[in-house]
Amino acid sequence: MSAREWLEKDFYAELGVSSGASADEIKKAYRKLARENHPDANPGNAQAEAKFKAVSEAYGVLSDPEKRKQYDEARKLFGSGTFSGGQGGFGGFGGSGGGFDIGDLFGGAQSGGGGGIGDLFGGLFGNRRPGATTANRPRRGADVETEVRIDFAEAVKGATVPLRLSSPVNCPTCHGSGAKPGTRPRTCPNCTGSGLVTRNQGAFAFSEPCPDCRGRGTLIDTPCPDCNGEGVSTRSRTLTVRIPAGVSDGQRIRLAGQGEPGRHGAATGDLYVVVHVNPHRVFGRSGDDLTITVPVTFPELALGTTLTVPTLDGKVSLKVPAGTGSGRTFRVRGKGAGKKDGSSGDLLVTLQVAVPSKLDGKAAEALADYAKATADHDPRHDLNELLGR
Structure with a gap:
């Protein structure tokens, strides 16, 4: 594809986003259009296939921060009229010493001088080498x-x-x-393989894709x-x-x-x-660690116990010391997600008291006796002191 063809394409329009769209907006638009026009979803639909290729090409430029920057700078440069006029917005300059060739605009370094605008667009069009052509690069x-x-x-x-x-x-x-x-x-005889033909208009010279080979340089x-x-x-x-x-x-x-x-x-x-x-319906994840909440009874926390906890590999035993508070998290080493270095994260087990929604007579009576036996213990003592009560 020639430099002119790149600049004449509106990649933002292909994806249906504004030129100020964020990277996430560009990605979201591309995925939507790619799914809608994917060849697998539209067998035999040449129009959908062409659209799929077009949005893929647009995303290839706009998803790369450096290529997008160069593309935007190119559009701004030519859209501002700096090189406006003439053929398709690629007009010529006046001045002594002959005409202006669009090929020179995107050319490589000149003897004793700078690299030309082709250096600015190197990421999009590639740097020009002596003897190389836009078509065959x-x-x-x-x-x-x-x-x-x-x-x-x-x-x-x-x-x-x-x-x-x-x-x-x-x-x-x-x-x-x-x-x-x-x-x-075979080499195109009209452009001799360059992919470009030059048309003179007075003191100016305009280079454009060869109409015979469509800029390819070959037939x-x-x-x-x-x-x-x-x-x-x-x-x-x-x-x-x-x-x-x-x-x-x-x-x-x-x-x-x-x-x-x-x-x-x-x-x-x-x-x-x-x-x-x-x-997963049981496990959660926090970075390289897996998480799980295990329901327990109050006696298990108060008196201590040994729990059987599930993992993705099977089961492990977890010793719960007496007096453990509800909501405490225990760490089981090496039962988490795999890491790049070959090791694994951990399994974080959070214990949560399960309160019965209904108690039978004996259980309610036993709980009432427990309440009387622990009446001197106020779990809100420290809180009341802070509130000055």
Whole structure:
């Protein structure tokens, strides 16, 4: 894609957000549109597939803080009229010494001078090398994001899950060349492989994508029948993803080299897997520690006892000393979530007195006798003293 094509695209409009949208708003908009237009949800729908690719491309720029900054600066620069006028907003400058070429605007360093505006947009368009062209420059593949949902225990202990997704890949028939097997693309005679043609208007010169090769620099006489000359096709594939122990809800896992294929020999993008964890009906989680609330009776706390407490691995015995207060938390070492260093967090056990909703005659009588026996003990003594009562 040429520099002009990048600047003419409105990535914010593709995602339906404002230019001041936060990173979370951009992510939310992308996920919604990606789900609605995913090829798996719209089989055979070319329009949905095109929209899916467009929003993925937009998210690839706007989700990267550095690329977004450079994109915004580029839009501001050209939108302000600094280079306005002429063809599509890329007008020429007057001055002695000849014309102005759009190729120079995004070019690399000049002899004895600065790097040109191409240095400012390096993250978006790549730095220009001597003899390289915009059309044939290697371009890294876009990053892809998908989601997976796992159980609570799988998040704590780690798991291996299959992940099925549809995404652009190098066409297996032509291996990304776009040409039918047995043939190869030829250099465009109109632009001699540069992908750009120059049109002179008086003292000015305007460079724009070659109309014959659409800025690619090459022509394909016999397109690949499987990808129609694009070199890329959408394929469904299944990956085996290792979810590390201790993963948190909403955490992103990066799979290097599993994104969209690069162009002209460039590296493949990455795949980011957003993990969603189902809640557990018994256990909670606090960082690397698991939590559980265990109901107990008043005699168990007053007299002391040994409790059997469940864990994700089975059961453990917990010794409760006499006189333990309701709400006290005990720590069981090594029964929590896995950590990166191979160790595990702890299980935090909170004891909570369970009060009977109804007592029978004997129980009520026994409790009344207990109340009489402990009448001299005022549990609110310290509180009353603080209040001056």
